[in-house]
Amino acid sequence: MLLISLFCFVNSFDRLNAQLDFTKYGIGEDYSLFMNNMTNLNDELFNKRNYNRFLSPIFLKDYRTANDSKPLEVHFQLWYFKMFYLDADTQQLTFGAEFIEITINIHQLRFLFSKTLTTIHDSSIRQVTIRSDGIVTMPTVYYVEIACPITVDTFPFDVQACQIPILSFLYSPDDILTNGTVAPAALSLDGGNGEWNVTHITTTTTSFAATMQVFYFIIHLKRVPNFYVYVIALPCFILTMLSVIGMFWSPNIRKEQLTKLSIGLTSLVSMTVLLDLLSTAIPKTRVFPLLGIYVVVCVGIISAACVVIVMFALQNPRKKNDWELKKEAHERAMEGYSPSEFPSWKRIPGIHHL
Known part of the structure; x- marks a missing residue:
């Protein structure tokens, strides 16, 4: 019985360490030796040593006694x-x-x-x-x-x-x-x-x-920053510049006050679209971003321009009657110019040129 057990052990050991000849499949001897070494290494690590991947190899400090560990x-x-x-x-x-x-x-x-x-x-x-x-x-x-x-x-x-x-x-x-x-x-x-x-x-x-x-x-x-510069910063600058120029290009008389004010209000409505883009791009924190300050400043400039248009409007110019127009034409004619240079004046009734 003992001899039978020993024979089975030796036979199984030989099978585990059997060298396969890969050269008969057209493979070189070096590769055949490499594959056999890999097979033996895998068998040594995972079969003979019974490797368990669930056990951690960490040596805890509480159990270490060597000073150099x-x-x-x-x-x-x-x-x-x-x-x-x-x-x-x-x-x-x-x-x-x-x-x-x-x-x-x-x-x-x-x-x-x-x-x-x-x-x-x-x-x-x-x-x-x-x-x-x-x-x-x-x-x-x-x-x-x-x-x-x-x-x-x-x-x-x-x-x-x-x-x-x-x-x-x-x-x-x-x-x-x-x-x-x-x-x-x-x-x-x-x-x-x-x-x-x-x-x-x-x-x-x-x-x-x-x-x-x-x-x-x-x-x-x-x-x-290219997207935010071209989509938010640059349009804000253009809207602000055009609004200010459009509102103050001509004298602020009451007759044109509503037209000038509509330019500023339209620009403010356009700013709301840019503010919506800005609000979705930044987090809701207590720190206000640089681009947000820039947009608010642009809105403030247009708002201040609208306030100036409303509060500091000039009186509408009084419309001149026919006699005032004739008198003004006569005074200009008396400034030393020849009546032939003003043919249109000859058609104004009541004016006698000397």
Whole structure:
């Protein structure tokens, strides 16, 4: 019975370590050796050593006795970043990113303050690189919606800095440390959209007391102001200039007062359309943006011009009767001009030219 058991053990061991000859399928010897080594490595890690992915390899501080033991280091490399949308009203940044995570176990790391965190690739088809020293490298593509406070005091010439915080909820900084870098390829590509440009990406680390350590990717954005300049700022300037010129081009007499006032009121109604565009583009905060101040100033100038038209109107000129017209023509004729130079005067009855 003992011999039968020993024979079964040896037979199964030989099957596990059997070398397959791939050369008979037209493959070179080097590739055949490589495939056999990969097979043996996979069998060693996941069969003989009975690897369990649910057990964390983190060595907790409370159980460490060696003085040279260190916390587990998790390194994030931002390989690709593409911004989709920055909602100013909800102050939320939506983007897609590819992170290369270098660690032993990353299942407890999360993006902080994120509304939506979706892994693009399914975990069943994710590729992982395992080195002989135990370091695991796993590229992962995420679709993320994350909070991004926006400052609009210089809108539309503003710049924003959106933080992407990453931390572990279960482990303290004594057990796990997170850090990261930005790959050159992430900055060489256009990561912005039509409204925003990604100027650069930086990293920083913040610790809260001794129980939490947060690592940040900071995305620096600069707004492209062309749309707001051409659609809001320039029309406001043109409307204001034309309104002021139209209302004060001629003397402000009462007879033309209503016409001049209608120019200003029409311009104010047109401003409401521009104000509606502005209100939908900025968040409802206590800070009033630069473009909003500009539009309000334009509205104030037109409003002040309307007040001046109403309060400081001149009297209508009195209409001259026929005798006054004849007298004025006679006085001009007496200024040394020949009557032949004024043939129209000869047709005015009651005027005798000397």
